[in-house]
Amino acid sequence: MxxxxxxxxxxxxxxxxxxxxxxxxxxxxxxxVPSVIQLSAEFGIAQxxxxxxxxxxxxxxxxYTEPGLGSFVAGPRRPPSEG
Numbered sequence: 001m002x003x004x005x006x007x008x009x010x011x012x013x014x015x016x017x018x019x020x021x022x023x024x025x026x027x028x029x030x031x032x033v034p035s036v037i038q039l040s041a042e043f044g045i046a047q048x049x050x051x052x053x054x055x056x057x058x059x060x061x062x063x064y065t066e067p068g069l070g071s072f073v074a075g076p077r078r079p080p081s082e083g
Contacts, residue, residue, distance in 0.1 A: 002043055011052035014043050018053065022062055022073055029075040033063055 002013045018034075021027045034042060039050035054071055057063045065071045 002045075010043075010045050011049045011056065014039060014045060014050070014053045015056045017043075018057060019060075019062060027073045029073050031073055033057075033071050033073060035070060 036050040040047045063071045
């Protein structure tokens with residue numbers, strides 16, 4: 001799954017996996033995504049790398065963080081209202 005010798009940084013590879021899981025419904029809207037510690041264990045990456053995964057997905061608007069509760073898949077976006 002993760003090619004450690006690849007030209008693509010590990011955090012981007014893991015972010016791609018999580019993005020795919022969001023897209024295919026494995027992680028539906030408003031459900032918790034794996035924590036930094038869980039990502040680190042699942043993919044064999046450093047926690048700092050897993051933090052980059054979360055940060056990248058947050059920057060894309062795919063996940064949001066509730067302090068003290070964890071990170072969750074963002075819900076579907078509503079189209080802008082016409083008028």
